[in-house]
Amino acid sequence: xxxxxxxxxxxxVLKNSPKDDDFNIVVLPxxxxxxxxxxxxxxxxxxxxxxxxxxxxxxxxxxLGFQLMCEGTEESGGIEGLGLLPGVCKPLGCFENTSxxxxxxxxxxxxxxxxxxxxxxxxxxxxxxxxxxANLNNTDYRIGVVENTVAWVRNQNIIGIQFHxxxxxxAGKHLIYNLVxxx
Amino acid sequence: MIRLIxxxxxxxxxxxxxxxxxxxxxxxxxxxVLEIYDQHCVDEIFISARLDDVDSGPSSYxxxxxxxxxxxxxxxxxxxxxxxxxxxxxLESGVERVGLHSLLFMKSxxxxxxxxxxxxxxxxxxxxxxxxxxxxxxxxxxxxxxxxIGEIIxxxxxxxxxxxxxxxxxxxxxxxxxxxxxxxGNRKVIIQGGVIQExxxxxxxxxxxxxxxxxxxxxxLLWTECATQNYKKNIPVFMSR
Amino acid sequence: MVVNNKMFxxxxxxxxxxxxxxxxxxxxxxxxxxxIHDEKDTLDWDARLNELxxxxxxxxxxxxxxxxxxxxxGTAQSYYVVHLATEVxxxxxxxxxxxxxxxxxxxxxxxxxxxxxxxxxxxxxxxxPSDYINLVKHSIQKLNSVYWPYLAGKxxxxxRLAAKMKIPLVINGACQTVEQVGMFSHTDNIEYSxxxxxxxxxxxxxxxxxxxxxxxxxxxxxxxxxxxxxxDINDIGIRGIFLSNYIRWDPFLHNxxxxxxxFTPQSNKRSFDTFENAGCSVYFGMHDILRKITCGHSKxxxxxxxxxxxxxxxxxxxxxxxxxxxxxxxxxxxxxxFDWLQVGAEGRYWLMxxxxxxxxxxxxxxxxxSSEVLMPKIFSEFKTSAKVPVALFKLFGKxx
Numbered sequence: 001x002x003x004x005x006x007x008x009x010x011x012x013v014l015k016n017s018p019k020d021d022d023f024n025i026v027v028l029p030x031x032x033x034x035x036x037x038x039x040x041x042x043x044x045x046x047x048x049x050x051x052x053x054x055x056x057x058x059x060x061x062x063x064l065g066f067q068l069m070c071e072g073t074e075e076s077g078g079i080e081g082l083g084l085l086p087g088v089c090k091p092l093g094c095f096e097n098t099s100x101x102x103x104x105x106x107x108x109x110x111x112x113x114x115x116x117x118x119x120x121x122x123x124x125x126x127x128x129x130x131x132x133x134a135n136l137n138n139t140d141y142r143i144g145v146v147e148n149t150v151a152w153v154r155n156q157n158i159i160g161i162q163f164h165x166x167x168x169x170x171a172g173k174h175l176i177y178n179l180v181x182x183x
Numbered sequence: 184m185i186r187l188i189x190x191x192x193x194x195x196x197x198x199x200x201x202x203x204x205x206x207x208x209x210x211x212x213x214x215x216v217l218e219i220y221d222q223h224c225v226d227e228i229f230i231s232a233r234l235d236d237v238d239s240g241p242s243s244y245x246x247x248x249x250x251x252x253x254x255x256x257x258x259x260x261x262x263x264x265x266x267x268x269x270x271x272x273x274l275e276s277g278v279e280r281v282g283l284h285s286l287l288f289m290k291s292x293x294x295x296x297x298x299x300x301x302x303x304x305x306x307x308x309x310x311x312x313x314x315x316x317x318x319x320x321x322x323x324x325x326x327x328x329x330x331x332i333g334e335i336i337x338x339x340x341x342x343x344x345x346x347x348x349x350x351x352x353x354x355x356x357x358x359x360x361x362x363x364x365x366x367x368g369n370r371k372v373i374i375q376g377g378v379i380q381e382x383x384x385x386x387x388x389x390x391x392x393x394x395x396x397x398x399x400x401x402x403x404l405l406w407t408e409c410a411t412q413n414y415k416k417n418i419p420v421f422m423s424r
Numbered sequence: 425m426v427v428n429n430k431m432f433x434x435x436x437x438x439x440x441x442x443x444x445x446x447x448x449x450x451x452x453x454x455x456x457x458x459x460i461h462d463e464k465d466t467l468d469w470d471a472r473l474n475e476l477x478x479x480x481x482x483x484x485x486x487x488x489x490x491x492x493x494x495x496x497x498g499t500a501q502s503y504y505v506v507h508l509a510t511e512v513x514x515x516x517x518x519x520x521x522x523x524x525x526x527x528x529x530x531x532x533x534x535x536x537x538x539x540x541x542x543x544x545x546x547x548x549x550x551x552x553p554s555d556y557i558n559l560v561k562h563s564i565q566k567l568n569s570v571y572w573p574y575l576a577g578k579x580x581x582x583x584r585l586a587a588k589m590k591i592p593l594v595i596n597g598a599c600q601t602v603e604q605v606g607m608f609s610h611t612d613n614i615e616y617s618x619x620x621x622x623x624x625x626x627x628x629x630x631x632x633x634x635x636x637x638x639x640x641x642x643x644x645x646x647x648x649x650x651x652x653x654x655x656d657i658n659d660i661g662i663r664g665i666f667l668s669n670y671i672r673w674d675p676f677l678h679n680x681x682x683x684x685x686x687f688t689p690q691s692n693k694r695s696f697d698t699f700e701n702a703g704c705s706v707y708f709g710m711h712d713i714l715r716k717i718t719c720g721h722s723k724x725x726x727x728x729x730x731x732x733x734x735x736x737x738x739x740x741x742x743x744x745x746x747x748x749x750x751x752x753x754x755x756x757x758x759x760x761x762f763d764w765l766q767v768g769a770e771g772r773y774w775l776m777x778x779x780x781x782x783x784x785x786x787x788x789x790x791x792x793x794s795s796e797v798l799m800p801k802i803f804s805e806f807k808t809s810a811k812v813p814v815a816l817f818k819l820f821g822k823x824x
Contacts, residue, residue, distance in 0.1 A: 002253050002277075033301040064301075076298070099342045100303055100371070102280075102396065103186050104226055104422055120424040122226075122257050124279060126303045126342060167257040167279055169224055171424075197446050200607070208456050209446030209607050211623045219619040223654075406608070408617040409658055 003166040007177050017048035025180055026052060029166075030064025034127075035076035037064055046082065053084050058157045060179065063125060066153075066160035075127045084158050086135035087150075095130040095148050107151045107163065111142030113178050119171040121151075121163040128162060129153070184422035185382075186226035186397035187414060188373065189404045191216045193232040193262075196244040200402045204310065204350035204376075205326070213248040216405065221254035223411040224424065228254075229346075229375075229399055231282065231308070232262030237324060240269045246276035253277075261308050266292075267299050274300070282346065284308040285324050287335060294340075302342045306373070309335065310348040311363060318363045321350055333366040344396060345372045352377025354401060364394050375399035383418045391420050434458060437729035438742055442720045445605040445624060460606030461733040467610060469672045473512075476670035480513050483593040490518040490545070492593040493582045496538055497521060498531025498703020500679035503687050505597040506542050508667055516544075517595065520585060522577035522648075523550035524704065525557075525764075528813035530690040531703020532821040537686045549581055550819060555645050557765060562638040564775070567627055568718040570761065571711045576631055576649040579621050583664065587656040592663060598673055599666035600624070604726060616664025618651055674734060675700060680806060689810040693752040695724040696745065696799045698810035705764075705816035709757025713788070716750070717780050724749040736802050745798055753792040764817040 004011045004027075012023070026049070030037065041049070053059055061069040072081045073089035081088075093099040101123045108118040129136075129150040136143055136153065144151040152161045159179065165172035191213060192201050198210040210216065213230075220228050232242035241263045249258065260273050261282025273281055281300065286293055287307055297305055310321040311332050320329040329335075336345065345367060352358030358377030371394075378398050385391055398421075404410045415421045433440045434447070434455035441447055448456045485491035494509060494517040496502035509515045519539060527535075539546045551559075556573065563572040582594045599614055601607035601624050608614045622630040629637075631649040652662070667673075679687075679699035689698035692708035701707040701723070708723060716722040728742040737745075762772045772789065776782045786792075799807055815821070 003255060006253060033298060033304075035298070075301070098371075100344060102303060102344060104184070104424060120422070124257065124303050126301060164257070164279070167255060169221070169255050172255055199446075199448065206450075207448045208460075209448055209605055211446060211607075212628055215619060215623040215628060222618075403612070405617070405619055406612055407615045408663065409654055410617075412654070412658065 003173060003176050004180070007173065007180075009180055014045075016044050021048070021052060021057070023057075025058040025060055028059070028061040028065030028068060030062050030066070030068075033076055034064060034067065034073050034079045038068055038076070038079040038081070041068055041082070042080070049082060049084075053082075053158060056157050058159065059084065060159040060161065062161050062166070063164055066162055067127060067129070069158070069160050070129060073127055085129075085153055085155070085160050086138075086141070087129050087133040089127045089129050092126055092128050092149065095132070096128075097147075100126050101128070101146070101149065104168075105146045105151070105163070107144045107146060109144060109152070109175065112144060112152050112154050112159070112161075113175070115178070119168075119175070121165060121168040121171055121175075123151075123163045124167075125162060129160075185392060185395050185420045186373070187411065187421045188227040188229050188259075188397050188399040189216075189220040189225035189411065190229040190231070190375065190399045190401045191220075192401070193230060193242055193245055195235065200354070202354035204321075204348070204353040206354075210402075210405075213245065214252050217248060217252045217254050219405065220411070221252070221256045223404075223409060225256060225404065225411050226422065227257050227259060227279075227397065229259045229282070230261070232260070233323070234263045237263060237285075238265060239263060240265065241273055246272060246278075249277045259306055261306070264296075267295060270296055270300055280304045280306055282306045282308040284310075285322075287339065290338070297340060297343070302340060303344075305343050307336075307339055307343050307345050308348070309345055310350045311360075312350060313360045313363070316362075318360070318366060332363065336367055336370070341370070343370075345370055346399070347372050347374050348399075349374070349376030349378075356380040356403070371396035373397035373399060375401065379403065379414070382420060383414075388420045434729075436739065437732045438725045438739070438746060439605070439729050440720070443605055444627075444719050444721055445601050445607060447605050456606035457604055457729070458606070458733055460602060460609060463610050464672050464674075467672075469670075472610070472670045476665075476667070477513065479665065479670075480515060480593065484514055485516055488516060490589070490591050491515050492517045492595050493520055493586050493589075493591055494518075494595045495520050495522070495578050495582045496535060496546075497524070497578070498527060498534035498690075499701055500682045500687050500689070500699035501597045501675065502534075503538055503682040503685050504678045505595060505667060506538060506544070507682070507685070508671065509595050510542060510544075515593075515595070518585070518589070518591065519544045519546045520582055521546070521548045522574065522581045523548055523819065524574040524578070525550075525553065525560075525817060525819060526574065526705040526707075527818045527821075528690060528703055528705050529815040529818060529821060530688055530811050530813045532818055534688055534703050536822075537688075541685045547585065549577070549648060551577075551645060551648055553819065555642065559645065560765060561767075562634070564714075565779070566634070566637050567629055568714060568780075569627060569711070570706055570714060572627065572629070572634075573649070575625050576634070579616075579625050580631075580649055580651045583616075583652050583657070583662060584650065586662045587652045587660065590660050592660045594662065594664040596664055596666050598668040598675070602666070603668060603673060603730075610669050613669055614666065616666070618654075621651060675730065676734070676736070676802070683809065689806060691797070691807075691810040691812050693754075693757075693797055694722065694749050695727050696749075696797065696803045697727045698803075698806065700727070705813070706757070706761055709754075710761035713754055713758065714780070717782065722746075722750065731800065731802075737800050741800070745800065748795075748798050752797065754787060755789050755791045758788050760816055 067089040069084045070081045110116040131145040198213045199207040257279040259280045260278040318332045322329045353376040355377040357380040415423045435453035436458045559573040690702035694708045731737040
């Protein structure tokens with residue numbers, strides 16, 4: 001929340017689906033594991049988020065939030081996601097040489113933003129989306145990758161980010177600013 | 184690339200410097216340290232707190248300081264975490280990962296915390312002492328040497344990242360006991376205690392990157408202007424972003 | 425001494441847990457300051473000096489250009505630092521001064537004497553009096569300090585000039601966090617940094633924080649307090665080294681040596697040391713009084729602890745002296761400060777009574793018949809050379 005507020009954006013933290021939806025962007029944040037977060041989203045926000053997506057309003061998921069926007073994740077014994085992005089998140093060890101990705105990686109953000117370039121962002125995850133996931137080859141989706149993992153995916157108003165821009169210092173602040181300002 | 188991690192130790196409501204782990208010198212206010220680490224772009228910040236009452240939960244001084252400073256560098260916090268509620272408080276204050284020490288021996292609670300925060304959210308904090316070529320866990324709670332460290336590591340979930348702290352070399356530039364890494368199997372580890380000159384002087388960067396995921400530097404990132412940037416510029420294994 | 429299960433006062437010196445820099449204690453109740461002080465008798469200081477020589481060697485100018493910057497004021501330490509830089513290290517410093525607006529006639533004379541005796545170029549920055557007075561007013565209200573503006577100025581000016589004039593080496597004298605509380609070992613070779621400045625010199629508040637809090641400080645004034653950006657610092661590799669890390673620092677012995685260069689000590693009521701921080705209208709006056717009120721720490725405690733550590737005063741006698749200094753008449757210092765600050769009687773009383781919750785207004789504002797300043801024997805022989813200042817809060821003057 002702070003990374004948005006400090007850049008001058010007005011932020012509301014929702015505990016339930018809102019009656020009026022005049023938000024420029026809705027963010028599904030994420031620290032933690034899938035089980036408890038999924039229950040909250042599915043019970044309180046699912047219907048509203050799916051309607052919002054249909055209305056082509058922007059939804060952005062970060063880390064766990066991104067994974068819950070996919071079809072599902074194998075974490076916590078298997079969780080159904082919102083299906084706004086294709087694929088099921090799996091343990092990294094299934095498609096990478098590592099079971100844990102903690103640290104900074106360079107990511108090309110061309111396609112996530114309208115500008116071109118790359119920067120370093122902080123990752124902290126044990127589950128992820130395989131970048132060779134067949135449905136992502138659909139030209140509707142633009143993706144950025146780190147090794148075989150999807151670092152970000154965007155289909156117009158639906159944005160999923162695996163890394164943590166709010167923990168990525170100046171690079172993260174710039175990314176958030178440009179995403180909200182739609183640049 | 185290996186993460187360069189800045190550390191700070193807290194007792195009560197002051198930040199301190201540790202030397203040989205149990206000797207302390209004053210340092211100042213925690214917020215000032217967090218701000219400068221954030222400004223100079225350390226890759227992570229590791230905060231460890233020693234509490235007068237070990238069962239009172241995480242340090243409120245640390246959590247308040249994190250809220251007030253609004254840094255955007257990932258933080259690992261260790262000290263006084265006993266329950267899921269303690270973990271939740273840490274996350275709400277901006278902590279990204281929690282360091283567990285005494286809790287490593289409470290397997291059921293450890294697994295509950297991993298279930299709650301994800302295995303990526305946990306760091307196993309393992310101070311150690313070398314005796315006659317063998318490595319033993321140092322229990323901060325009892326302040327005594329305990330079991331062989333290999334035994335403790337073997338009982339941890341495979342994926343949890345380990346932080347190995349050489350307590351005799353703590354606060355020094357050299358002296359880290361590299362052989363302890365052999366006890367970790369194929370796990371990636373973070374090391375602390377007499378590491379910086381060791382890492383700087385080793386030529387086998389590839390091997391270092393295979394063995395290590397991070398290096399914690401206690402105290403000396405504050406001793407000279409722009410120390411973090413200079414280490415990153417001059418030591419190839421650190422990432423210059 | 426233990427209070428609430430916490431070690432409170434050092435078993436050797438007079439420092440307590442409440443020291444603004446922080447203090448730790450070992451299992452014998454000895455504070456970190458005393459423990460690090462013991463290094464003065466165990467380190468190989470010849471080797472340390474050799475190390476210092478090798479540090480400065482690459483900076484030493486062969487063409488006679490300025491190769492370092494030293495901030496000076498009217499104190500004996502300024503003389504000693506310039507002496508070391510020129511006579512021992514063979515450097516050619518540019519001397520600089522951020523005008524505190526607090527100089528006495530003694531301070532102005534000392535600065536003039538220093539420049540003349542060492543025959544060095546000198547740059548002084550003076551901000552407009554009304555701006556500076558405003559700054560001090562804000563500083564009293566927000567930070568409980570009359571001295572913050574000067575500290576912000578004197579700790580930024582050398583580094584700003586270093587960046588502008590591409591002179592990368594700044595020489596500082598004593599590292600007070602080492603000397604007072606043993607925050608670092610001498611061998612840690614701590615150097616000056618943005619963090620050190622904000623945390624330990626500026627009470628945790630830098631000029632950006634101050635501007636945000638006060639809101640009315642103009643940009644020129646802000647720029648006169650600004651520490652250079654990291655980019656400027658890294659561009660030429662600016663370094664601020666502390667000589668006290670490499671030379672066995674004993675202020676008493678070093679300061680009396682400076683008499684040979686024409687340094688004049690200034691008498692004060694709140695300590696026996698007439699060499700340190702000489703030349704200032706407030707350091708042993710309003711600044712020390714406020715410091716005692718807000719954090720329980722007075723300069724006399726520091727001086728006495730220093731002399732206990734050097735074995736020149738016993739702790740028992742130090743306590744007697746300390747209690748004596750706390751009772752010395754404060755009214756001249758307090759009133760003269762408020763005159764300079766252009767605050768009338770009502771304002772003065774409001775500040776001290778309401779803001780600082782003081783109850784003894786007579787002690788602060790009415791002249792008491794306090795006894796003469798007590799001096800330990802080792803210092804009393806220098807008493808006659810200490811001058812009572814006749815002019816306070818001078819901006820400029822003819823020094824010699």
